[in-house]
Amino acid sequence: MENKDKIERLELLREESRLGGGKDRIEKQHKAGKLTARERVNLLLDKNSFEEIGAFVRHRSRDFGLDKISYPGDGVVTGYGKINGRPVYVFSQDFTVFGGSLSETHAEKICKIMDLAIKNGVPVIGLNDSGGARIQEGVTSLGGYAEVFWRNSMASGVVPQISAVMGPCAGGAVYSPAITDFIFMVENTSFMFVTGPNVVKTVTHEEVTSEDLGGASAHSTKSGVSHFSVPNDAECLLGIRRLMSYLPQNCEEKAPKIPSQKPDSSLESKLSEIVPANPNKPYDMKDVIKGIVDQDSFMEVHENYADNIVIGFARLDGRSVGIVANQPLSLAGCLDIDASVKGARFVRFCDAFNIPLVVFEDVPGFLPGTDQEWGGIIKHGAKLLYAFCEATVPKVTVITRKAYGGAYDVMNSKHIRADYNVAWPTAEIAVMGTKGAVEIIFRREILKSDNPAEAQKKFEDEYEQMFANPYRAAERGYIDDIILPEETREKLIKAFEVIQHKADSVPRKKHDNLPL
Ligand code: HXC
Numbered sequence: 001m002e003n004k005d006k007i008e009r010l011e012l013l014r015e016e017s018r019l020g021g022g023k024d025r026i027e028k029q030h031k032a033g034k035l036t037a038r039e040r041v042n043l044l045l046d047k048n049s050f051e052e053i054g055a056f057v058r059h060r061s062r063d064f065g066l067d068k069i070s071y072p073g074d075g076v077v078t079g080y081g082k083i084n085g086r087p088v089y090v091f092s093q094d095f096t097v098f099g100g101s102l103s104e105t106h107a108e109k110i111c112k113i114m115d116l117a118i119k120n121g122v123p124v125i126g127l128n129d130s131g132g133a134r135i136q137e138g139v140t141s142l143g144g145y146a147e148v149f150w151r152n153s154m155a156s157g158v159v160p161q162i163s164a165v166m167g168p169c170a171g172g173a174v175y176s177p178a179i180t181d182f183i184f185m186v187e188n189t190s191f192m193f194v195t196g197p198n199v200v201k202t203v204t205h206e207e208v209t210s211e212d213l214g215g216a217s218a219h220s221t222k223s224g225v226s227h228f229s230v231p232n233d234a235e236c237l238l239g240i241r242r243l244m245s246y247l248p249q250n251c252e253e254k255a256p257k258i259p260s261q262k263p264d265s266s267l268e269s270k271l272s273e274i275v276p277a278n279p280n281k282p283y284d285m286k287d288v289i290k291g292i293v294d295q296d297s298f299m300e301v302h303e304n305y306a307d308n309i310v311i312g313f314a315r316l317d318g319r320s321v322g323i324v325a326n327q328p329l330s331l332a333g334c335l336d337i338d339a340s341v342k343g344a345r346f347v348r349f350c351d352a353f354n355i356p357l358v359v360f361e362d363v364p365g366f367l368p369g370t371d372q373e374w375g376g377i378i379k380h381g382a383k384l385l386y387a388f389c390e391a392t393v394p395k396v397t398v399i400t401r402k403a404y405g406g407a408y409d410v411m412n413s414k415h416i417r418a419d420y421n422v423a424w425p426t427a428e429i430a431v432m433g434t435k436g437a438v439e440i441i442f443r444r445e446i447l448k449s450d451n452p453a454e455a456q457k458k459f460e461d462e463y464e465q466m467f468a469n470p471y472r473a474a475e476r477g478y479i480d481d482i483i484l485p486e487e488t489r490e491k492l493i494k495a496f497e498v499i500q501h502k503a504d505s506v507p508r509k510k511h512d513n514l515p516l
Helices: 003-019 024-032 037-044 102-122 137-154 169-181 196-205 209-215 218-222 232-246 265-269 285-292 337-352 370-375 377-390 405-410 434-441 443-448 451-464 471-476 485-499
Strands: 051-053 076-083 086-093 123-130 161-165 168-170 182-186 191-193 226-232 299-301 309-316 319-326 356-363 395-404 419-424 428-430
Touching: 037 076, 037 232, 051 102, 051 337, 076 102, 076 232, 086 102, 086 443, 102 123, 102 137, 102 356, 123 169, 137 169, 161 169, 161 232, 168 169, 169 191, 169 370, 182 218, 182 232, 191 209, 196 209, 218 226, 226 232, 265 285, 285 309, 285 319, 285 356, 285 485, 309 337, 309 485, 319 337, 337 377, 337 443, 356 405, 370 377, 377 405, 395 405, 395 485, 419 485, 428 471, 434 443, 434 451, 443 451
Parallel strands: 086 123, 123 161, 161 182, 168 191, 182 226, 319 356, 356 395, 395 419, 395 428
Antiparallel strands: 051 076, 076 086, 299 309, 309 319
């Protein structure tokens, strides 16, 4: 064979691989409002940076007619490229080839890049669009899934793992994204569930659509499985690019620093008026966050789930930080089961990847009720406490208003080794709010008094003077300073300059036993 023919053979094979399941199926994919696996990779990565691995891999199965048809690449595009100039490994399932279903070799391709990602300390991004296990392959396919799950677990805490669900993701297949750090879901074209609508109908007699059962909306508002719900493929890929900009490459590195950007001056100047004089009045904690962090740098995670706690990434003086904040606009900022779990996982992510934590605190306590108690608020609340306790990254707390009861301890208090804790003059650091406290400790005196209303008021003033302020905590050194709201940004930036190289440790252990 002439060299020319050899080159032509390669070109033909490359072209075949690029075409996936063929033009008709690509058209069908587009008609469904979805990009192809390759179009997604190209949009995700910096221009011309993608290098493919395994374009010629074919399945080995010979059953059910698979000996007669095969596609080079076997339904998944794998390789590496760059995002904002930094390397990432990527796999992108190709729905045009056997519905993106996972065969033995398809799994091997994913495992290969995951092994490389762990070895080289490079993040992995998985774009999922698959009918699940390749039905013709039976248990070999299930084995392939387990190989992927195992690597997801091994990579956890070593390199960031990001999943995008951009089509079907059903059955056990959901557990790969579930183990990764963040899940993006595309609205109306993606779904995730352990059992689909037909099985649900048979077992529980419930009638539900795929979208209602496991679409982006369900998982970003009800279950909390998805961290980001995005309107289309392009937004999804841009969202991943933005998220990556806050993250380091691996657990040994720090996130990149970019030029500092002062916050919007109109937001910054409003800080001193944000907290209302009436302690029962809500305000938007996101205004506080945006008035302090670098302009337009706040990227909220889990925006529509458990909104009584706000989490997300931001930058302070160009440095990546993880924000955890109570939100007085929702449930008065109380901690409940969902908020605790949401906060805990985020804190653990930031700690695993050296991203300093900033806590904004206005919390009246844990949410009361049988729902919460029977649902296990004790063990779930403990997760957030545990996460802050074990975190060794630089961590700071700003108490804007309420820091009551156990929630005071939980929200990154000094006692659990926070590095710099400050309060605004509007802070109330106490066991509970004034009215409740007075009704308990002065009940008898108030009942005995000739004028109970007046007595109540007198005791409330006394309590407020004594406890509903930050001064008792400051006297004890439980907070390091009481600062003006408009001083917050500069004080935090200075604090992080000093504590950025903090070295803290935990006792030797095989692993911890986080309350689950
Ligand atoms: C092999 C599959 C496949 C699969 C789809 N295809 N799923 N081939 N194995 N799992 C093929 C179809 O035959 C079809 O081939 C092409 O992909 C597109 O499928 P359509 O049905 O035409 O597409 P659509 O109408 O969009 O429906 C998509 C779908 C549906 C909802 C994913 O295909 C479906 O329900 N598939 C089966 C899903 C499933 O039961 N998977 C196993 C689940 S158990 P042609 O040649 O016509 O293009 C599982 C366990 C994992 O995954 C366990 C891990 C531990």
